[in-house]
Amino acid sequence: MPWLSTLMAVPVLGAVGVSLVKSDKLAKQLALAISLVVLVLTGVLAAQFNPTSGTRFQFAEVYDWIPRFGVHYGVGVDGIALVLIALSVVLVPIVILASWHDADGTGANAPPKRSVKTYFALLLVLEAMMIGVFASTDVFLFYVFFEAMLIPMYFMIGSYGGAQRSYAAVKFLLYSLFGGLLMLVAVIALYVIAEKGTFMFPELIGAIQDPTTQKWLFAGFFIAFAVKAPLWPFHTWLPDAAAQAPAGAAVLLVGVLDKVGTYGMLRFCLELFPDASKFFTPLVIVLSVVGIIYGAIVAIGQTDIKRLIAYTSISHFGFIAMGVFAMTANAGAGATLYMVNHGFSTGSLFLIAGFLIYRRGSSQIADYGGVQKVAPVLAGTFLIAGLSSLSLPGLSSFVSEFMVLIGTYEIHPVPAIIATTGVILAAVYVLWMYQRMMTGPTAESVKLFPDLDIREKWVVAPLIAVIIAVGFFPKPLLDVINPAVDKTLSTVQVDQFTPAVADKKGAGQ
Template identity: 85%
Template sequence: MPWLSTLMAVPVLGAVGVSLVKNDKLAKQVALAVSLVVLALTVVMATRFDPASAERFQFAEVHQWIPRFGVHYGVGVDGIALVLIALSALLVPIVILASWHDADGTGAAAPPKRSVRTYFALLLVLEAMMIGVFAATDVFLFYVFFEAMLIPMYFMIGSYGGVQRSYAAVKFLLYSLFGGLLMLVAVIALYVVAEKNTFMFPELIGAIQDPGTQKWLFLGFFIAFAVKAPLWPFHTWLPDAAAQAPAGAAVLLVGVLDKVGTYGMLRFCLELFPEASKFFTPLVIVLAVVGIVYGAIVAIGQTDMKRLIAYTSISHFGFIALGVFAMTKDAGAGATLYMVNHGFSTGALFLIAGFLIYRRGSSRIADYGGVQKVSPVLAGTFLIAGLSGLSLPGLSTFVSEFMVLMGSYERYKVAAIIAASGVVLAAIYILWMYQRTMNGPTAESVKGFTDLNARERWVVGPLVALLIVFGFFPKPMLDVINPAVDKTLSSVHVTPFTPAVAEKKGAGQ
């Protein structure tokens, strides 16, 4: 069975069906049903994945697309791609259920420009693009999905977002197109210089031997991925886009789309340009550490909930980039695990913030206070999601952040120590936001709040459960991720790190 093609085809066909339905409620139900089918297919596919397989990519499909230029429809997954596809398939039905009234215009600061059916069709199209970008094993096909993802997200922000949605959507599009243009130039140059007459990723590994050429091509790919991630200082589009996007769209933007940047660094930058990656590692480590500290400090001063969460994500993406370029097994596995756990954590934060905004009609932190007294379940889930944002032990984000810091410390002690300060700063911005919104005297505008209803509990419940389960038992995910990280590092020709103490002990014996 062509698993990956099916996973992409089902949401596309579902989007067509949603757009043809005349009743808005039925359109929502069809979209939710389609997304649940995709999730079920993903679960079945994941059970058939063999982490110990000698094959680099499983469920592979390769078909000629543009034979003249060696372009193929090539898809396949390793452990890294599989967990990110699973994240996408899980978040989409949750987002659809959470966004049940996002396109209705109920309580919105600005009325939607397009229909309800269009919004849910765009969500399904975006799901197909997200699965495609992680599954692509042809570099040109990856670029196509990399750029195509912009279209549905641009319309979701620009047509269903807040008052400044047009500005935020255009800024998001321009930044992404700039990065994509650089990547296109690098993709074409890679094809020409490699002289392999193919864009298939496995065949391009090791094709570029000249260090100078590697450096230029690395920069073309890396800047595009740094904009997408976003890594400091390419981050300025994210706070505006996340603040103006509907809560559900913000979850997919920060929880999945931005992971394409860090995934690209791990998949393409390291393996296609290993020597250039080692050359630029000190620079990337500095950018990552600055992003960790900068994002956390700026988050502390935010007065808008969604902008605060966006800046926390800039800090988190610094941790992920640090783990990728530390080039140790623990750091690489931790960075991949961080991509998934960040999707759970930030997804929960954005969705609960969206529930608050729907009730109050404002995203300003100062407009809340004492929510815990009138909506205890909402406040409790917000606390758990917030604690996951500061990587509290017992929650899944702690495992990934700990692995990144320990793995990075093996090679870059100073960077890891400075990055650890982000944990302290995270406690400040998360707990301060919780205190100002949930504790204290109950604000007049909050007294009429209702607690989470059944639909909203079904939205938040799975994310909270996953944060707790993988906090205590991350082994199933790590068993899938570790072999893929090992193969990636072997392609970069990185030798396992041996601590100096162990070396001395071995010499003494």
């Protein structure tokens, strides 16, 4: 069975069906059902995945697409791609359920009514694009999905976002297109210089030997990925896009789409250009550490809930990029796990922030206060999501952040030590935000706040469950991730850190 093609085809066909039905309610129900079908199919695929298989990419499909130029429809997954696809398909039905009334125009603080069918069709199309970009084993096909993801997200921000949605959508699109243009030039140059007659990723590994050529091609790929991630100083589009996007779209933007940047660094930059990656590692580590501290400090000063969460993500992406370029097994596995954990923790924060904004009609932190007295379940779930974001031990982000810091310290101790200040700053911005919004005297505007209803509890419960479960038992995910990361590092041929442990027998003599 062509599993990966099926995973992409089902949401695309579902989007067509959603756009054709007559009832808005039926469109929502169909979109949710389709997303759950994709989730079940992904679960069946994951159950068949063998982490210890000698085959690099499992469930592979390769068909000629443009034979004249060696372009293939090539898809397949290793452990890294699989966990990110799983993240995508878990978040989509949650986002659909959370966005149930986003386009209805119902409720005192709801935005004006817009096309319900279009919104949910765009979500399904975006799901197919996200699966495709992580599954691509042809570099040109990866680029196609890399750019195609922009289209549904652009329309979700520009048509369904806040008051400054047009500005935010255009800024998001222009930044992404600029990075994509640089990547396209590098992809074409890679094809021409490699002289392999193909864009298939496994066949291009090791094709570029000249160090100078590697550096130029690395720059084209890396800048595109740094913009997408976003890594400081390529980050300026994210706060505007995340603040203006509907809460569900913001979850997929920050929780999944931005991971394509760090995934691309790990997948393509390290393996296609290993010498250039080692050459630029000091620069990337510096940018990562600056991003960690900068994002956290700026987050502390934010007065808008969604902008605050967006800046925290810039800090988190600094940790992920640092883990990728530390090039140790611990840091690489930690960075990959961090991509997954960040999607759930930040996704929870955005969705709960969306519930708050829907009730109050404002995203300003100062407009809230004492919410935990009138809506204790809402406040409690917000606290758990926030504590996960600051990497509290026992919650999912702690494991990945700890692995990144330990793995980086093995090779780059000074940057790792400096980066730990981001952990302290995270406690400041999360706890201060919670204190201002949830504790203290109850503000007049929130005294009549309803607590989470049944639908909202179904939205939040799976996310909180994953955050706690992975925090206590990350082994199943790491068992899938570790072999793929080891394979990547063996391709890059980095010298792994080996602690100097005295031989007990020799010491005794």
